[in-house]
Amino acid sequence: MTNSADQSDPATVSDAASPADSAGDQPDAACAILEAFSCLDDWMDRYEYIIELGQALPKLSDEHKIPGNLVAGCQSQVWLIKSASCDKSGTIKFAADSDAHIVRGLVAMLLELFSGRTPEEIARYDPQPIFAQLGLDQHLSPGRNSGLLAMVGRIKELARGAEVRRR
Numbered sequence: 527m528t529n530s531a532d533q534s535d536p537a538t539v540s541d542a543a544s545p546a547d548s549a550g551d552q553p554d555a556a557c558a559i560l561e562a563f564s565c566l567d568d569w570m571d572r573y574e575y576i577i578e579l580g581q582a583l584p585k586l587s588d589e590h591k592i593p594g595n596l597v598a599g600c601q602s603q604v605w606l607i608k609s610a611s612c613d614k615s616g617t618i619k620f621a622a623d624s625d626a627h628i629v630r631g632l633v634a635m636l637l638e639l640f641s642g643r644t645p646e647e648i649a650r651y652d653p654q655p656i657f658a659q660l661g662l663d664q665h666l667s668p669g670r671n672s673g674l675l676a677m678v679g680r681i682k683e684l685a686r687g688a689e690v691r692r693r
Contacts, residue, residue, distance in 0.1 A: 555638040556656050563660050572665070573628065580630025583637070586623035599676030601669045602626035604633060606677065608684045616644045618688050620681060632662075632674055640681050648685035653678060 566572045590607050597604040606622040619641045622633040639653050657663055663671060 556653075559635055559638060560656065560659055569661075569665050572661075576631030576635070577627045578631070579634040580624070580627055580632075583623070583630055583634040584621065586621055590621075591623065597673070597677050597680045599679075600624075600629070600673035602629045602673065604629060604673070604677060606633075606680050606684070608688065617642050618645060618648065618685055620684070622677075628670070629673065632670070633677065636674075636677055636681065640685075643685075645685040645688050648682055 562575065563572060566575055586605055586607070591605050595605040595607050597606050603625045604622060605624070606620060608621075609619045620637055622637060624630045624633055636653070639656070640648055640651070643651065654663075657674065662674065666674065
């Protein structure tokens with residue numbers, strides 16, 4: 527399925543940088559997420575925290591909840607969009623929503639990790655080591671893990687599209 531996400535202009539999305547390539551004074555989202563998880567003793571607390579992240583995620587307007595913005599490969603419905611174009615710094619901002627509480631939280635984490643990066647940084651960034659450090663690979667169902675990887679793939683696809691248009 528081909529997604530058309532260039533028709534969006536999300537108002538509120540997060541900036542992020544990876545531990546290996548922090549840009550300027552952007553927060554180190556990966557370290558912040560790891561630190562927050564390290565304070566939680568068990569997986570029930572961690573699931574609750576993920577749900578809280580999702581509750582804090584701005585809702586995507588209904589105009590963006592169209593089939594073309596759905597992420598293929600997710601058990602739940604996940605809509606993912608990017609800004610119509612890169613901003614002056616060349617970075618992309620994403621917005622997303624889901625109909626499932628846990629998935630909304632996972633989406634919020636991905637937005638923290640990927641929004642505010644250039645298409646080139648997004649292409650190079652591999653969040654799987656972070657997922658492993660968090661234990662997501664061990665504590666999410668196989669379907670949720672597949673959906674998480676599908677969301678990462680869609681983010682990278684949208685970034686590739688933005689990179690092509692910048693040239």
